[in-house]
Amino acid sequence: MNSLQGNPAFIAYAITCLVLSANLIFLWAFSGATRGKTQTAINPEDAARFGGALVDVNPPEVARVLRAHDNAQANIYPFLFLGLVFVFAGGSADFARIIFGIFVAARLGHSYAYLAGKQPWRTIFFIIGGLSTIALMLDIIWLLVRS
């Protein structure tokens, strides 16, 4: 089976992947729910089927949720690829737990801060997420050089 079930770094990755995927899927679904609340539609067939005013440009509330989602995608996907590489390069479970944990907390904080319009928190969470990604990249380089 080649299963990684017994690898604690992989367990940390699996939980990270679950939470961050839930974060992304929530933001995407929330953009649709927010669009519904504005009673607008961006596609003619949606307006025809479900009602709402047809618009060319997203209402500000919807655009905000989509920007939060854009930011989440731009930061989370690279981290998830790098996290997998880290696990398969034999990275330590302790390092995984710390860096994955900080990144997950920072990204959840970022999504909340974006939706709630909280500054400077949004920027602080963004920077913490970015520094976690850089730390992960440096550790992967170290694992590769050492091997």
Place this chain on the structure above:
Amino acid sequence: MNSLQGNPAFIAYAITCLVLSANLIFLWAFSGATRGKTQTAINPEDAARFGGALVDVNPPEVARVLRAHDNAQANIYPFLFLGLVFVFAGGSADFARIIFGIFVAARLGHSYAYLAGKQPWRTIFFIIGGLSTIALMLDIIWLLVRS
């Protein structure tokens, strides 16, 4: 080699990854082809080199393809990460074939329905894809808890 070739859940994942990547790449290339057909360019250097009227905003046909691509990215990437976790957590080949198969069919249906402007099909395919993702997440949680 650490090869997963003998693992049937991985074979299902590999095929899923091939089809969904083709879906994404087609939509991206199609947005470019659609832009060409509208004889517009969003970059001055494109208008200068290849002709077409320079525009600030994508024509509606192009914007539609890009929205279909946005939706595909937002849903497919999390699923592909979760699918990998499922395979490495020792998930069953039968579950993989069913859930991956339903997700792939739903996403292909969604892309078609978006490009063709078919409602309520687009929404139905979106919901089926979302439910498949949730089922995959729940099964991963089950695999982690059981282990």
Place this chain on the structure above:
Amino acid sequence: MNSLQGNPAFIAYAITCLVLSANLIFLWAFSGATRGKTQTAINPEDAARFGGALVDVNPPEVARVLRAHDNAQANIYPFLFLGLVFVFAGGSADFARIIFGIFVAARLGHSYAYLAGKQPWRTIFFIIGGLSTIALMLDIIWLLVRS
């Protein structure tokens, strides 16, 4: 540990993932830096906290960087998923080094050409990246069929 450290195709993948993640993260951070230079803000709370004129639409310089990032995401993520599948399907290290290397060079060239507004280079780099992805997909199909 189930480590892939001894697998040369995986080493090639790990380096590819590091460089392409850096490419993506640079473009995202650069879009923020470019926004700062235009002294505009897209969120009211950013204007209130950090100054800048509140705008509804991204200034052209920012929109260009974000289009470069969109293109990078649309092409890099599928390639990184397919590259992982290739490694786990037991793909050869030589093929990995050649195709991953060409793709990485093409994507770095594309990002540079987009930011600098260089045509036909941007299109040429895009096509090279696309052909590399198709070559990778065909080799994965070959690995699956042969197995």
